[in-house]
Amino acid sequence: MGEEVERREFTRADRTRYRTRVRTGLDVLARMLTEARFEADQPMAGLEIELNLVDGELDPAMRNADALAAIADEQFQTELGRFNIEINVPPRQLTGRGLTSFEDSVRAALNHAQSEANAAGMGLAMIGILPTLRPEHATRENLSENPRYSLLEEEILAARGEDMEIDIDGAERLRMYSDTIMPEAACTSTQVHLQVSPEDFAAYWNAAQAIAGIQVAVGANSPFLFGRRLVAESRIPLFEQSTDTRSDELKAQGVRPRVWFGERWITSIFDLFEENTRYFPALLPICSDEDAAEVLAAGGVPKLEELRLHNGTVYRWNRPVYDIAGGVPHLRVENRVLPAGPTVLDTMANAAFFAGLVRALADADRPVWSAMSFQAARENFAAGVRGGIEAEVYWPGIGRVSVVELVLRKLLPLAEEGLRLWRVNDDETDRLLQVIERRCVRAANGATWQTAEVAGLEASGSDRETALRTMLARYLELMHSNEPVHTWEAVSG
Numbered sequence: 001m002g003e004e005v006e007r008r009e010f011t012r013a014d015r016t017r018y019r020t021r022v023r024t025g026l027d028v029l030a031r032m033l034t035e036a037r038f039e040a041d042q043p044m045a046g047l048e049i050e051l052n053l054v055d056g057e058l059d060p061a062m063r064n065a066d067a068l069a070a071i072a073d074e075q076f077q078t079e080l081g082r083f084n085i086e087i088n089v090p091p092r093q094l095t096g097r098g099l100t101s102f103e104d105s106v107r108a109a110l111n112h113a114q115s116e117a118n119a120a121g122m123g124l125a126m127i128g129i130l131p132t133l134r135p136e137h138a139t140r141e142n143l144s145e146n147p148r149y150s151l152l153e154e155e156i157l158a159a160r161g162e163d164m165e166i167d168i169d170g171a172e173r174l175r176m177y178s179d180t181i182m183p184e185a186a187c188t189s190t191q192v193h194l195q196v197s198p199e200d201f202a203a204y205w206n207a208a209q210a211i212a213g214i215q216v217a218v219g220a221n222s223p224f225l226f227g228r229r230l231v232a233e234s235r236i237p238l239f240e241q242s243t244d245t246r247s248d249e250l251k252a253q254g255v256r257p258r259v260w261f262g263e264r265w266i267t268s269i270f271d272l273f274e275e276n277t278r279y280f281p282a283l284l285p286i287c288s289d290e291d292a293a294e295v296l297a298a299g300g301v302p303k304l305e306e307l308r309l310h311n312g313t314v315y316r317w318n319r320p321v322y323d324i325a326g327g328v329p330h331l332r333v334e335n336r337v338l339p340a341g342p343t344v345l346d347t348m349a350n351a352a353f354f355a356g357l358v359r360a361l362a363d364a365d366r367p368v369w370s371a372m373s374f375q376a377a378r379e380n381f382a383a384g385v386r387g388g389i390e391a392e393v394y395w396p397g398i399g400r401v402s403v404v405e406l407v408l409r410k411l412l413p414l415a416e417e418g419l420r421l422w423r424v425n426d427d428e429t430d431r432l433l434q435v436i437e438r439r440c441v442r443a444a445n446g447a448t449w450q451t452a453e454v455a456g457l458e459a460s461g462s463d464r465e466t467a468l469r470t471m472l473a474r475y476l477e478l479m480h481s482n483e484p485v486h487t488w489e490a491v492s493g
Helices: 012-034 064-071 098-119 147-160 182-186 198-219 235-242 248-252 269-279 292-297 305-311 344-363 374-390 403-421 426-442 446-459 464-481
Strands: 045-054 076-078 084-092 123-125 164-169 173-178 189-196 318-325 328-339 392-395 399-402
Touching: 012 269, 012 292, 012 305, 045 098, 045 344, 064 076, 064 084, 064 098, 084 098, 098 123, 098 344, 098 426, 123 464, 164 235, 182 235, 189 198, 189 344, 198 269, 198 318, 198 328, 198 344, 198 374, 198 392, 198 403, 198 426, 269 305, 269 318, 305 318, 328 344, 344 403, 344 426, 374 392, 374 403, 374 446, 392 403, 399 403, 403 426, 446 464
Parallel strands: none
Antiparallel strands: 045 084, 045 123, 045 189, 076 084, 164 173, 189 328, 318 328, 392 399
């Protein structure tokens, strides 16, 4: 989302030219898929983690430019809000001790970043939604300096034609209007990337969709927004609503949202790019000088910049990615459902669970999606968002079942099998999946800890604002300990 673009005005001619370029890119991608031009022999994995900056009072620190200058590490980049930064961990293979390598790299980078940020009067918080964030922080003035963000905001608001409505009804209800997309900056996520072959992409994407609700339930870490306790993973509905380009009338007509779970299983990555082109108008109609068809005909690798930019403005929870590394194109599934945190160890356990489970499901003789409706997957996602680790979901061959029972009985063994297929070392598999197992045994994750901690503080006489601030202070101490969240005790525990 943070790719640099120049500030500019868009004309009708820009949009017409861009649409033509996107469709040309789609045709070129179709040819490339039939000609097997993609790197897939040594698949890589990637990881991105979005972070919040906090000041000495644990309020959001609107100083990401200062933080990035102090950290001075190209792994770190801006995000939407001035209180956000993101770490992009260099990709690597999962084989052997790849997951531990990721973990060591993330911990080293975050320790360095924390040290430099502290010296500049800030701290880092790895959490789905910063509990001390208030509506007055989510203003247009606090957009990051990158012109891409202000351009996106202008185009989203122009397409919508009215202020954004945020209406989330959970344990408590939040209803508000915003004249900016800045509430979306409250959503800080973890994205896991898996490189796959064109032939395998549909199976991996379908598998990722099938387990999205379970991932959200087990990893939920965003129960509070703007002082209200909402749903277990409030980041999901907030992101859906704060970037919604549709008026109520367009919603009633069935126009698809740009933050989208999808509506069907697929047979090729082409299905997703084609849907993007067919359903969604351009937000940033910026054209490159590349003639993609000419580059392909000459034996080169087209960048497909318009197609990729358009894809980057359709916010699927599992997004298809076309990219180039070392002059060779490849495809990735970008899994976007997980919140940031609570710890690096929890993050890597979530990533291992995802990577192992989708591998096992994608390689299965009878795919789970052949026995499960897409509607059931979508309903599982909604259940995981609302109920978190206490949710009940549907699974083929079992029926309605609690998430924890499904994970313990069925999905953890599958994830273990999948990591074995990735050739991950057994001790690494055991260490990381045990974190997921213990979370389920205790029915404890970031969302349950946050809510229990705040409830305990309020029962002791604290008001909500004080309880949230006190909870966040303790959360940050435990986050830095890297002890997994299922071991944390709340003040009421």
